[in-house]
Amino acid sequence: MRVLLIEDTTGLGEAVRDQIRDDGHAVDWVQSLSFAEVSVKATSYNLILLDLMLPDGNGFDFLKSLRKSGNSTPVIILTARDQVSDRIEGLNAGADDYLIKPFDLSELSARVGAVARRYRGDPNPLVKIGHLEIDLCEHRIRANGQAVELTAREWALFEGFVQRPGTLLSRSQLEDRLYQFGAEIESNTIEVYISRLRKKLGRDVIITVRNMGYRLETYEH
Amino acid sequence: MRVLLIEDTTGLGEAVRDQIRDDGHAVDWVQSLSFAEVSVKATSYNLILLDLMLPDGNGFDFLKSLRKSGNSTPVIILTARDQVSDRIEGLNAGADDYLIKPFDLSELSARVGAVARRYRGDPNPLVKIGHLEIDLCEHRIRANGQAVELTAREWALFEGFVQRPGTLLSRSQLEDRLYQFGAEIESNTIEVYISRLRKKLGRDVIITVRNMGYRLETYEH
DNA sequence: CCGCGTCATTCAGGTTAATGTCAGGTCGAT
DNA sequence: ATCGACCTGACATTAACCTGAATGACGCGG
Numbered sequence: 001m002r003v004l005l006i007e008d009t010t011g012l013g014e015a016v017r018d019q020i021r022d023d024g025h026a027v028d029w030v031q032s033l034s035f036a037e038v039s040v041k042a043t044s045y046n047l048i049l050l051d052l053m054l055p056d057g058n059g060f061d062f063l064k065s066l067r068k069s070g071n072s073t074p075v076i077i078l079t080a081r082d083q084v085s086d087r088i089e090g091l092n093a094g095a096d097d098y099l100i101k102p103f104d105l106s107e108l109s110a111r112v113g114a115v116a117r118r119y120r121g122d123p124n125p126l127v128k129i130g131h132l133e134i135d136l137c138e139h140r141i142r143a144n145g146q147a148v149e150l151t152a153r154e155w156a157l158f159e160g161f162v163q164r165p166g167t168l169l170s171r172s173q174l175e176d177r178l179y180q181f182g183a184e185i186e187s188n189t190i191e192v193y194i195s196r197l198r199k200k201l202g203r204d205v206i207i208t209v210r211n212m213g214y215r216l217e218t219y220e221h
Numbered sequence: 222m223r224v225l226l227i228e229d230t231t232g233l234g235e236a237v238r239d240q241i242r243d244d245g246h247a248v249d250w251v252q253s254l255s256f257a258e259v260s261v262k263a264t265s266y267n268l269i270l271l272d273l274m275l276p277d278g279n280g281f282d283f284l285k286s287l288r289k290s291g292n293s294t295p296v297i298i299l300t301a302r303d304q305v306s307d308r309i310e311g312l313n314a315g316a317d318d319y320l321i322k323p324f325d326l327s328e329l330s331a332r333v334g335a336v337a338r339r340y341r342g343d344p345n346p347l348v349k350i351g352h353l354e355i356d357l358c359e360h361r362i363r364a365n366g367q368a369v370e371l372t373a374r375e376w377a378l379f380e381g382f383v384q385r386p387g388t389l390l391s392r393s394q395l396e397d398r399l400y401q402f403g404a405e406i407e408s409n410t411i412e413v414y415i416s417r418l419r420k421k422l423g424r425d426v427i428i429t430v431r432n433m434g435y436r437l438e439t440y441e442h
Numbered sequence: 443c444c445g446c447g448t449c450a451t452t453c454a455g456g457t458t459a460a461t462g463t464c465a466g467g468t469c470g471a472t
Numbered sequence: 473a474t475c476g477a478c479c480t481g482a483c484a485t486t487a488a489c490c491t492g493a494a495t496g497a498c499g500c501g502g
Binding site: 151153186210 | 459460464470471
Binding site for chain 3: 473474475476477478479480481482483484485486487488489490491492493494495496497498499500501502
C-alpha cells in the first residue's frame with residue numbers, strides 16, 4: 001500500500017514512517033502542505049496521514065480541497081487530545097478517522113492495516129521506468145519481464161529514487177534512507193550500493209551527478 | 222455471496238438484511254451470539270456483519286474466538302460513533318472494517334461490495350499456484366493431487382500468502398495474521414511455521430527475502 | 443480426574459547470505 | 473598530468489535464518 005505522511009515534527013514523523021515501513025507499506029513523508037499538494041497530484045495513494053498543525057497552512061483546507069477535487073483517498077487525521085472541535089470538524093471535512101496524539105504505534109498499525117485490508121485485491125499502480133516495472137506496494141521489480149530480487153538495503157535505496165524520479169538526491173539524503181538516525185558513515189557504502197543496483201537493474205538507470213549526488217533516469221534512450 | 226448478519230435491533234436488522242438481499246447476496250440474520258455460534262459452525266460464510274452490543278455477550282469475544290479457531294471470514298463491525306475505543310479494539314481483534322451507526326445503506330452496500338469483489342476476483346474458488354491447488358473457502362489444499370492437511374496456525378499464515386501471491390509480506394504483517402495486533406513476539410515462531418509449510422507444501426513455494434520478509438512464489442520453477 | 447494425542451511455542455546449534463570495508467582501478471575536470 | 477571523485481571485485485563478519493527436538497498447553501474420550 002502507498003501511504004502519504006504529512007507531519008512536520010521530525011521525531012514523530014520518523015517513528016511513524018519507520019513503523020509503517022515495518023508493516024510493509026511504501027511511505028512518502030512530507031513536512032509541509034505545499035509539498036503534500038505536489039505529491040498528491042503526482043502520485044495516487046491508498047492512504048493519507050494528515051497532521052493538522054502545519055507550518056504553511058491549515059490541514060482542514062488541504063483536506064477540503066482534496067475532496068473538492070474529487071480525490072477520495074482515505075484520510076486519517078493526527079491531532080492533539082484537547083482539540084475536540086478539530087476532530088469533529090475533521091470528520092465533517094471528509095476524514096475517515098483520527099488518531100489522538102500521543103498515540104501508540106501499534107494502534108497506528110491497526111488502523112493502517114484495516115485500510116490495507118479494505119484495499120486488498122485492488123490492482124496496484126505499476127511505476128514504469130524504461131525497461132523496469134516497479135510495484136512499490138508489493139516490493140516487486142521486473143526488468144524486461146524478469147523478476148529481480150533486491151536486498152533490504154538495495155530496496156530502501158532504490159525506493160527513494162522511484163518515489164522521486166528524475167530528482168537529484170544528495171548523498172546525505174540517500175544515507176538517511178539507509179540508516180535510521182543520521183548515522184555518520186565514513187566509507188563509500190552509498191557508492192557500493194549504487195553499483196549493486198546498477199548491476200541488477202541496468203547500467204543507465206541511475207545517473208551520477210558529480211559532486212552532487214545521483215538521480216533516476218526517467219526515460220529510455 | 223453468503224452473509225451472516227448478527228444484530229439484535231429488529232428495525233435495523235431488517236433494513237440491512239433487505240439491502241444486502243437487494244444487492245444479490247444470501248443473508249442469514251441472527252439476533253444473538255448463541256445463534257451466531259451455531260450458524261458459523263454449520264455454514265461457511267463469505268462475510269459476517271457483527272454488532273457489538275448484543276443481549277447475550279460481547280461481540281469482541283465472539284470475534285476473538287472465531288479467529289482463534291482458524292476462521293478468517295471477513296468481519297465488518299457495526300458500532301456507534303462515540304465508541305471510539307470499541308472500533309480500535311475491534312480492529313485489533315481481527316475485524317476487517319467497521320461501519321459507524323447510523324450508517325447509510327448505500328455505504329453498507331459499498332463495503333459489502335468491496336468484500337464481494339475480493340471473492341469474485343477468481344470465479345473459480347480454486348487458486349492454482351505451481352503444483353498447488355488451494356480452496357480458500359473450504360480450507361483445503363492439494364499438492365500434486367494429494368490432499369494436504371494444515372493446522373489452524375499453518376493455514377492462517379498460508380492464507381495470507383495466497384491472498385497476495387507474489388507480494389512481499391513483512392514479518393509484522395505475518396505476525397498480525399497469527400496473533401492479535403500488538404502481541405509482541407520474541408521468538409522465531411514465524412520461521413518455524415514457514416519451515417513447516419515448506420515441509421508440507423514444497424521447498425520452493427515460499428521464498429525468503431532476507432531482512433524483509435517472505436513471498437509466495439507464483440510460478441513453477 | 444487421568445492419560446493420550448495433537449498442536450503451539452521455545453530453544454539450541456548449524457548454515458547462509460547481506461552487509462560494510464577496503465584496495466586498486468577508472469574517469470573527469472582543470 | 474594531476475588530483476579528487478567515483479566504481480567495483482573481493483572478503484570477513486555477523487545477524488538472520490533454518491530446523492530438529494524439547495517443552496508446554498489444550499482438548500478429548502474414558
